[in-house]
Amino acid sequence: MEVYLDNSATTRCYHKAAQKMCRLMTEDYGNPSSLHCKGVEAERAIREAKKILAGNLKVQEKELYFTSGGTESDNLALIGCAFANQRAGKHLITTSIEHPAVLQAMKYLSEQGFRITYLPVDSYGVVRLADLEEALCPDTILVSVMYVNNEVGSLQPIAEIGRLLKNREKPILFHVDAVQAFGKYVIHPKKLHVDLLSVSSHKIHGPKGMGLLYVGEGVKIRPLLYGGGQQKDLRPGTENVPGIAGFGEAVREIYTNLEEKRERLYRIKEQFVKGVSELEGTVLNGKAGEEGAPHIVSVSFEGVRSEVLLHALEEREIYVSSGSACASNHPSVSGTLKAMGIKEKLLDSTLRFSFSEFTTEDEISYCLGALGELLPMLRRFRRH
Incomplete structure (x- = not known):
């Protein structure tokens, strides 16, 4: 998938x-x-x-x-x-x-x-x-x-x-x-x-x-x-x-049926946030729910470098980002996360998941399942 x-x-x-x-x-x-x-x-x-x-x-x-x-x-x-x-x-x-x-x-x-x-x-x-x-x-x-x-x-x-x-x-x-x-x-x-x-x-x-x-x-x-x-x-x-x-x-x-599309995005976001929050060592950045945008979720994964997790997900055909696509020359440095006071150890352990009207609940479930399998394995092989 x-x-x-x-x-x-x-x-x-x-x-x-x-x-x-x-x-x-x-x-x-x-x-x-x-x-x-x-x-x-x-x-x-x-x-x-x-x-x-x-x-x-x-x-x-x-x-x-x-x-x-x-x-x-x-x-x-x-x-x-x-x-x-x-x-x-x-x-x-x-x-x-x-x-x-x-x-x-x-x-x-x-x-x-x-x-x-x-x-x-x-x-x-x-x-x-x-x-x-x-x-x-x-x-x-x-x-x-x-x-x-x-x-x-x-x-x-x-x-x-x-x-x-x-x-x-x-x-x-x-x-x-x-x-x-x-x-x-x-x-x-x-x-x-x-x-x-x-x-x-x-x-x-x-x-x-x-x-x-x-x-x-x-x-x-x-x-x-x-x-x-x-x-x-x-x-x-x-x-x-x-x-x-x-x-x-x-x-x-x-903009045709925008309100319905936005409500659906918030449901997708809620499903993802709930699932990812149940995984060990995860930290959500920014506001959840309707206090934040409907299509963006930033998550820090303790003990796992963002680039390593990004490519591990890619191997399962799951495509995410380590931050702004327009800051790709410095993928491990986020001025936004620094400005928010995110812990130093999490700055290089953060991924952005962003959805669209084409994103399905099954896709979210598949991604959460992959994260659940990959995180323990990647943490075992992290550098000390």
């Missing part, structure tokens, strides 16, 4: 999304900037996808920009807004548990003379509003907080942060990396007082290499790329029409 439990890294593409992409690569393959009928067909596909996304987010179509993925969306939001608004201040705030796409962009901005504050989190990986309020100063121009943490599934108080920033006398931009939240929750940026929102397609059963950045009307932002003027010059370059169309189709499908 093949059991894929690494859905926070990427997901299997919906069949309808793949079909639509195939048609746009082999039949309606025109350049959307071309004036002939092939170009018109391609442009129509872009408009259809944008309409789906705008309707889902309850925003204007002109506020949406297609990118190559979550990393580009984060970089464009942070770097583009930092330079566009630096006359108003050079202080940025983020958290200590952000995705590398945010942390590395912030590192770059610090090298360009911006001052960065990294907010701590509690033992569950959640930011405290009091810490954010204390960090705000007259020089603050932007706050960036992820909606759902990609390693432990912690939910951040996005609505509360949005209200806090909205009530400030001086405008402060609010960016949210919603890559792990989109497709799991209904997200309306305007209602949440979010100015910039990053989304990725391949986390919601759409194609890889496709992302979205919502930029609220009136937000000052500079482009990172320069070229042929596409997407109002903010993100130029010939649009990835098949990717955009597949993205739109994935959004349509994942």
Whole structure:
């Protein structure tokens, strides 16, 4: 039995999304900037996808920009807004548990003379509003907080942060990396007082290499790329029409009966958490139940290196992750777990299990059974 439990890294593409992409690569393959009928067909596909996304987010179509993925969306939001608004201040705030796409962009901005504050989190990986309020100063121009943490599934108080920033006398931009939240929750940026929102397609059963950045009307932002003027010059370059169309189709499908899908994910999560908690020497990281995201569970296994357990599970066709797939150059080091105060001996003994609507109860049972067999054996052969 093949059991894929690494859905926070990427997901299997919906069949309808793949079909639509195939048609746009082999039949309606025109350049959307071309004036002939092939170009018109391609442009129509872009408009259809944008309409789906705008309707889902309850925003204007002109506020949406297609990118190559979550990393580009984060970089464009942070770097583009930092330079566009630096006359108003050079202080940025983020958290200590952000995705590398945010942390590395912030590192770059610090090298360009911006001052960065990294907010701590509690033992569950959640930011405290009091810490954010204390960090705000007259020089603050932007706050960036992820909606759902990609390693432990912690939910951040996005609505509360949005209200806090909205009530400030001086405008402060609010960016949210919603890559792990989109497709799991209904997200309306305007209602949440979010100015910039990053989304990725391949986390919601759409194609890889496709992302979205919502930029609220009136937000000052500079482009990172320069070229042929596409997407109002903010993100130029010939649009990835098949990717955009597949993205739109994935959004349509994942948000159909969303509440039922989310409830089912929580049941799958509960089954896994209950089973893994009964195994000796296991520690759950983050909040269980509906206080955390429905599709992510982080577990530390005492006395077993994560890489060893990962490959032992792989031999049984069970695929999981040792953390963020985008931090694979340093697979044994988790800034998120460190920030949460996880014991040093558990940092290199942690795996992430992430589910999708295709995950079955039988697959969870098979995985739990494999863990029950493997853990005692691997602990016997651990290095002392």
